[in-house]
Amino acid sequence: MKMHKPSSITSALSQESPLFSVEFFPPKDDAGGRRMLETAEAIRPYSPNFVSITYGAGGGTRETTMRYARILQDEYNFEVMPHLTCVGHTVNELLEILEDFAKAGFRNVMALRGDPPQGEDVFKATEGGLSYGSDLVELIRENFPDFGIGVGGYPEKHPEAKDNIIDLANLKTKVDAGADFITTQLFFDNQAYFDFVKSCKDSGIDIPVLPGLLPVLSLGQVRRFCKMCEASLPTSLEKKLTQADDENHPTIGAEWAAGQINELLQGGAPGYHIYALNKPQSTLQILQSLGIEKTAA
Numbered sequence: 446m447k448m449h450k451p452s453s454i455t456s457a458l459s460q461e462s463p464l465f466s467v468e469f470f471p472p473k474d475d476a477g478g479r480r481m482l483e484t485a486e487a488i489r490p491y492s493p494n495f496v497s498i499t500y501g502a503g504g505g506t507r508e509t510t511m512r513y514a515r516i517l518q519d520e521y522n523f524e525v526m527p528h529l530t531c532v533g534h535t536v537n538e539l540l541e542i543l544e545d546f547a548k549a550g551f552r553n554v555m556a557l558r559g560d561p562p563q564g565e566d567v568f569k570a571t572e573g574g575l576s577y578g579s580d581l582v583e584l585i586r587e588n589f590p591d592f593g594i595g596v597g598g599y600p601e602k603h604p605e606a607k608d609n610i611i612d613l614a615n616l617k618t619k620v621d622a623g624a625d626f627i628t629t630q631l632f633f634d635n636q637a638y639f640d641f642v643k644s645c646k647d648s649g650i651d652i653p654v655l656p657g658l659l660p661v662l663s664l665g666q667v668r669r670f671c672k673m674c675e676a677s678l679p680t681s682l683e684k685k686l687t688q689a690d691d692e693n694h695p696t697i698g699a700e701w702a703a704g705q706i707n708e709l710l711q712g713g714a715p716g717y718h719i720y721a722l723n724k725p726q727s728t729l730q731i732l733q734s735l736g737i738e739k740t741a742a
C-alpha cells in the first residue's frame with residue numbers, strides 16, 4: 446500500500462488530547478433540517494474535532510448527505526466527514542460521489558458497506574458494485590490516496606458475523622485495505638470496548654479505535670437499538686430507566702454516556718464520538734458534565 450498524508454482527523458487521533466466528534470444524519474424534510482442545524486449551532490462553540498453525517502441510513506439520500514455536509518462545512522466551519530455506503534451503487538457511481546466529496550473540500554470519508562435496503566434481509570451487491578466495506582476502502586485508497594478513511598467496528602460483533610474471530614479477520618482485511626481509524630458501533634458496557642481493542646491489537650490491528658456513544662433518550666429507544674445492533678443493555682442502566690419517569694430518561698442517558706466517556710478516556714480511548722441524533726440537549730449535557738468549555742463564539 447502507498448503511503449499517504451495524514452488527514453486532519455488522523456492527525457487529531459494521534460495527539461495526546463482526546464478527540465471529540467459528533468454524528469448527524471441527513472434530515473428528511475425542511476423542519477428536520479432546521480432541527481439539525483440548530484443542533485449544529487448549539488454544539489459549534491465546543492469545537493468538536495470533526496462532525497460526520499450518515500449516508501443512506503434511515504432513508505436519507507445521496508443529495509441530502511451532500512447538501513447538509515456542505516452546509517456544516519461551509520456555514521458552520523466544521524471539519525466534516527461524510528459517510529458513504531456501497532448500497533445501490535456501481536463502482537462508477539461511487540467514484541463520482543467521491544469526486545464530488547473531494548471537489549466540495551472533504552478530505553475524510555467513513556467507508557461502509559451499508560445495511561440491506563428496507564424490506565430485504567440480506568445485503569446483495571449491486572451489479573457492477575461492491576460487496577464489503579473493505580472493497581470500498583480499497584477503491585478510495587486507490588483513487589483518493591490522501592483521504593482519511595474511517596471504518597465501522599463492532600465491539601459486540603457485527604450481527605451477520607458467525608463469530609468474533611471471523612468478524613475480526615474481516616475487520617483486519619478492511620484495515621489492511623487502507624483504513625486509518627475505526628469508529629465503533631454503539632455500546633453501553635465499556636468492557637465490550639476494552640475487550641474489542643485488546644482483540645484488535647492481538648489480531649495486528651493497530652489503528653485508533655474511536656468509541657461511538659449513544660446518549661439514551663428513552664427505554665423503548667435503547668431496547669430497540671440494542672436489539673437491532675445486538676448490543677447488550679446493562680441491567681443497572683435498564684433498572685435506572687425503568688424506575689424513573691419517562692421525562693427523566695434523557696438526563697439518565699446523558700449521565701450514563703458521560704460516565705462511560707470518563708472511564709473510556711482513563712482506559713486509553715483516543716476520544717469519543719457522540720451519536721447526537723440531530724438533537725442538542727444530551728450532547729450538551731455530556732460536554733458540560735465532562736467539563737468541556739466553549740472555545741468558539
Ligand SMILES: Cc1cc2nc3c(=O)[nH]c(=O)nc-3n(C[C@H](O)[C@H](O)[C@H](O)COP(=O)(O)OP(=O)(O)OC[C@H]3O[C@@H](n4cnc5c(N)ncnc54)[C@H](O)[C@@H]3O)c2cc1C
Nearest residue numbers: 499500502528557558559560577578597603606615628630
Ligand atoms: C460508525 C458507524 C457508522 C455507520 N454509518 C452508516 C451510514 O452512514 N449509513 C448506513 O447505511 N449504515 C451505517 N452504519 C451501519 C453499517 O452500514 C452496517 O452495520 C452494515 O451492516 C455493515 O457495514 P460495514 O461497512 O461495517 O460492513 P463490512 O465491514 O463489509 O462487514 C459486514 C459483514 O460482512 C462480513 N464481512 C466483511 N468482509 C467480508 C468478507 N471478505 N467475506 C465474508 N464476510 C465479510 C463482516 O464480518 C460483517 O458481518 C454505520 C455503522 C457504524 C459502526
